[in-house]
Amino acid sequence: MSNSNGISTGQCLCGAVRYEVRGELTAPHACHCGQCRRQSGHYVAATSAKRSEFTLLADAPLKWYRSSQFARRGFCADCGSALFWDDDSDDISINVGSLDLPTGLKLERHIFVEDKADYYEIDGDLPKFIGSDTPA
Numbered sequence: 001m002s003n004s005n006g007i008s009t010g011q012c013l014c015g016a017v018r019y020e021v022r023g024e025l026t027a028p029h030a031c032h033c034g035q036c037r038r039q040s041g042h043y044v045a046a047t048s049a050k051r052s053e054f055t056l057l058a059d060a061p062l063k064w065y066r067s068s069q070f071a072r073r074g075f076c077a078d079c080g081s082a083l084f085w086d087d088d089s090d091d092i093s094i095n096v097g098s099l100d101l102p103t104g105l106k107l108e109r110h111i112f113v114e115d116k117a118d119y120y121e122i123d124g125d126l127p128k129f130i131g132s133d134t135p136a
């Protein structure tokens with residue numbers, strides 16, 4: 001799903017990093033891993049776009065943090081917004097909260113539930129996974 005015109009746009013809190021996606025966004029997941037928690041202050045909901053359909057419109061303060069051997073996390077160095085997760089595949093992961101509304105998206109599942117912090121519960125009926133794809 002994407003907005004009715006087929007184009008989704010988003011930005012960081014201060015607006016200095018802006019992007020657009022011309023194409024489908026995947027159904028978002030909520031990631032409860034420790035890295036997402038540290039970076040965002042809670043858990044992260046993310047969708048993904050095909051790299052070929054993703055364009056940065058403004059990115060002067062965009063910084064990349066190498067968070068693991070296979071991935072890096074993009075954030076705005078001016079306002080601190082966490083925006084992207086990139087593992088050099090054909091897709092780029094986008095934090096859903098940075099999209100302009102309406103997103104047309106619906107959260108589909110929870111991943112890395114084994115890493116969940118102790119201060120909240122995962123409510124609701126959405127499927128839960130250990131890691132990214134082992135049913136919990």
Ligand SMILES: [Zn+2]
Pocket residue numbers: 012013014015016017061076077078079080081
């Ligand atoms: Zn910003």
Ligand SMILES: [Zn+2]
Pocket residue numbers: 031032033034035036037044112
């Ligand atoms: Zn995560």
